[in-house]
Amino acid sequence: MCSNFLPTAKMMATDQAVHGVPPSLSAKVVGSFAYLTVKDRLPTILTKVVDTIHRNKNKFFEEYGEEGVRAEKAAISLLSKLRNELQTDKAILAMSDGLEDADSWNQYLQRQQSLQGDQDSVSWFKSPWLYVECYMYRKVQEALWLNPPISDFDAFNEGKTQSFFESQQAVMALCTYLEGLNKNMEELSENQLFEQLHKLLQVSLWGNKCDLSISAGQENSQKTSPIDSLASLRPLILVDDSNMVWSTLISAQRPGQSGKTTPGRVDIVLDNAGFELVSDLVLADFLVSSGLAREVRFHGKSIPWFVSDVTASDFQWTIRQTMAANHKWMSKSGVQWQSYVKEGVWSYHDHPFWTLPHEFCDMAADAPDLYATLQGADLVLFKGDLNYRKLTGDRDWEHTVGFDMALRGFGPAPLCSLRTLKANVQVGLQPGQGEKLSTQDPDWMTSGKYAVIQFYSPHAEQ
Template sequence: MTIPGRFMTNDKGTFGEYTASTRWPIIIQNAIDDLSKHQETEKSNGTKFEQGEVIKKELKEFRQEIIDRVPLRPFTEEEIKIANVPLSFNEYLKKHPEVNWGAVEWLFSEVYLYRRVNVLFQRQCEWAKFDIFNRLKQSTFESSFYGVVELALRYENLLPQLREMKQNPGNEIDDILKVLFKEFIEISLWGNATDLSLLTNATLEDIKSIQGAKARAASESKIVVNDTEKAWEVLTKARADANSREIRVDFVLDNSGFELYADLMLAAFLLQSGLATKCVFHAKDIPYMVSDVMLKDFDILVHDLRDREFFPSGEPSTKESRALDLFAGEMEKFVSSGKIEFREDSFWTTELDYWNLDANETKYHGSILHKDLQKSNLVIFKGDLNYRKLTGDRKWPRTTKWETAIGPLATNGITSLSLRTCKADVQVALPEGLDAKLSQEWEKENPGRGSWWCCSGKWAVICFCSGIHK
């Protein structure tokens, strides 16, 4: 089998080319603007303000590097030491000394970009722990107020029923749980775009109603690959075989804010229903991809749920406030009991794709993570970047089998589920003819960009692999 090359920043007419030429300068400019706003609150600290001026000047220079398409430079020894930069970046640049911002692998250069930004903050002691993207993370989460409250209310409504179903298992109960499992998976998949209406009630009659079936079919129509059923079978089998053994589900996280909230909802459902006994969340170790989850973001989220200025749901006695407080308390209890655990690792912020989640990758924690993830009953990879890393961000034909595109992960013992809202050029596992149909459909409203349907966020995929050699 010939393995195709990766998407490049000079692949004409691709979303990757557009991202490198248009979106990256905007992202850096937004960081400069946010730094300026934060500096206004730090004027009394002369040292911090001056260091902020240095960072701002360097960010402007870095932005110009991207615009001018200058060669990508290796990290210096000082930068590597101060910011704990993995040596994989310099190893790549040694092998590809000719690359510049306008002609380089998209995946490498995008990850490299965030490492470069992080170095600028790490070099200034007053700013070393500052998350330049935190303001945007918070404002985005705050704007999700109505969805957050609605989901909290529905979780509160479901909670006693979930506990009762856990105590009284059976085929009819499993029918209900199966539909709820699909709903929570879709909430985790879509984030704010989700229709939450199906979670109002959890009775078998409501779930099996014609109206409920139509609503589910409508919500699933944009999921072009849907292996939810296979994930359900894995967890129900694990539950049947558990005999007091741990049932572990891992989340390799993507975005903070509402998406992290939705991921925690899915975890809470799994734990309360008995489909899992432990959930492990894998976060990033640096501010990354603007909105990705860091360890601190969990504590911030729980604090936000209780903050009546952040989420103005009225007095503590209102049903909305009670529901938010309940979920925040549930999360804290899960963490303190060890049922939910957060971890970070620098592997997730290297440029290495997930073909390196394997026993053969011994330099940057790939083998360590591989050994650990083999202990999990199901590893859920969230979001578009994780999908790109799973597939190597390569120019696979869009009908390529999922097991082919993920390389060693197809057979190295990690049971995986990718939940991805499509926002990049790479796309696999489609049935014959579907790509042409969707490209034609998207072309009508976006002339010359028909193939960008899979970069629009309007469609999604749920891809499962057992990790077992067949």
């Protein structure tokens, strides 16, 4: 519910009837993608977390002695209990770890209890899918946090690191392409500049296929040169608003001193580490070096999240690894990126709101500081599927409902979603487009095969 008061179930029903807000996707629909995720994928991910913690037992012993082993056992015990609660559809419990976001989580639980009518009905299979999935990752953090000295252990780090190294060929190809582009930047006409922006938006878009949570942590890297694949992937982009992104960047240029224009600020709300993050950094490099942006702010997660999401340490590690690479253009890119960070042209930010279960239309009320930050951007790029689910509330929208309507009032700045489809929500399609896709490919909404570059501007409504 996008407001700062607790609604009753009756009010929620009225909201749906009057405003046409559909119900949240939920595992209570047996056989749905949400159901299969909660039933199969989430327990698999929890099992992998338990295995990872157990495999690091010797490391914990070497670093912390018996205390490390005790912490490992206690964390695994909490996670095994969590897996059992999930698989037996137990009630969702309040957070008790005292972390800064615990109150927000517990208020959200109360909100769900008032919507669903009683305490026990807020359970793994009966509640919104987005909520219970986020809850699981937050409980993984709780299990570690309650067990110092292993509180800072990132159970997903091995997978993220492996994904980066297994994508080396693609990273090299991308950095080589960027080098050629930067060399000839001065000679590019406006049309050619737009073409290059379009290309790198697509590279960043398809980088989103490298998602470890959708594969439950299985190997998921980029092997081929992403530039070479773009032409064959073009027909799979269901909505392509790249021209709106271009015109937003152009109109954000303001007259500066001595007749020169000053470009605007672009914020990128990140998704996955590994190859996808590199594709985002390459796009950000191009935005700055082409003069389409003067500053890029990256927004990531403050805790390990959805298996492969970017944290501050992933961001810094990726730049360091790129700098240290035994490849001329890759290391040159890394050095450039490090200097962007040093000079403040690039900056990394995280905020507890990104790891709460709220849909983004709650942001203005629940995280006004973050909303105000985004209002300072001329364009906000939202990467990936989870951000799209939060943008649209992860609800059972008709495919033809406008993107603007599904945002339900969220619009701090012009925004664009770069997303490969991995969940049963997609809006802004042409009449008949969704039905045609369902006939051709029943899994079109969840396979990651299709994608959108979907734009909305609050300014267009003024």
